[in-house]
Amino acid sequence: MQDEKNQSKYMQLKNRILAFIALILVLSLGLFLITWIQSDSDSSKDSGKEAAELTELDSLAISQEGKDLDPETQLVLGNGFEIVKGNCTNCHSSALIIQNRFTREGWKAKIEWMQETQGLWPLGESEDVILDYLAEHYAPEAYVGRRAPLKDIEWYELD
Numbered sequence: 001m002q003d004e005k006n007q008s009k010y011m012q013l014k015n016r017i018l019a020f021i022a023l024i025l026v027l028s029l030g031l032f033l034i035t036w037i038q039s040d041s042d043s044s045k046d047s048g049k050e051a052a053e054l055t056e057l058d059s060l061a062i063s064q065e066g067k068d069l070d071p072e073t074q075l076v077l078g079n080g081f082e083i084v085k086g087n088c089t090n091c092h093s094s095a096l097i098i099q100n101r102f103t104r105e106g107w108k109a110k111i112e113w114m115q116e117t118q119g120l121w122p123l124g125e126s127e128d129v130i131l132d133y134l135a136e137h138y139a140p141e142a143y144v145g146r147r148a149p150l151k152d153i154e155w156y157e158l159d
């Protein structure tokens with residue numbers, strides 16, 4: 001009698017432990033499936049270079065805060081933007097433009113360098129439009145990453 005009671009208690013305990021183990025197995029399988037599916041969709045989104053370029057552009061966009069930017073290239077939307085986009089984002093990403101600051105002469109020299117060594121085509125009448133655009137939006141003084149120099153400082157004597 002006592003033995004039988006003990007045995008059924010033992011069976012109950014055993015069943016509970018088995019159920020517990022089964023629960024843990026199911027949960028970890030679920031967790032494994034979820035992480036597997038997530039990593040799979042991550043890697044399909046990440047077509048390598050494109051994703052890297054986008055994040056680079058996004059961080060560069062911060063240096064142009066406050067300006068209207070083209071969502072695709074992050075170039076400033078301004079006079080001549082379409083011509084610049086059409087001529088200057090074929091061989092390399094717009095990041096090369098955004099991360100540089102030159103004077104009009106500096107940009108002209110870069111363009112000449114690309115024409116002489118990198119196969120950039122003659123820009124014809126577009127060249128002036130492009131240079132105006134670059135000199136306006138990507139001039140050295142337009143570097144928004146740094147604040148403008150302070151003016152009219154009132155110095156005071158330290159006691």
Ligand code: HEC
Nearest residue numbers: 087088090091092096097100110111114118119120121130
């Ligand atoms: C025919 C292809 C081609 C076109 C079109 C082109 N570039 Fe380039 N450009 C290059 C190559 C190649 C490099 C070197 C890339 C590198 O170093 O990874 C370069 C580099 C640059 C650089 C970096 C220069 C440096 O000193 O680091 C800038 C800025 C630049 N291009 C701006 C422009 C602008 C502005 C235009 C439009 C007028 C333009 N590119 C159009 C081929 C091109």
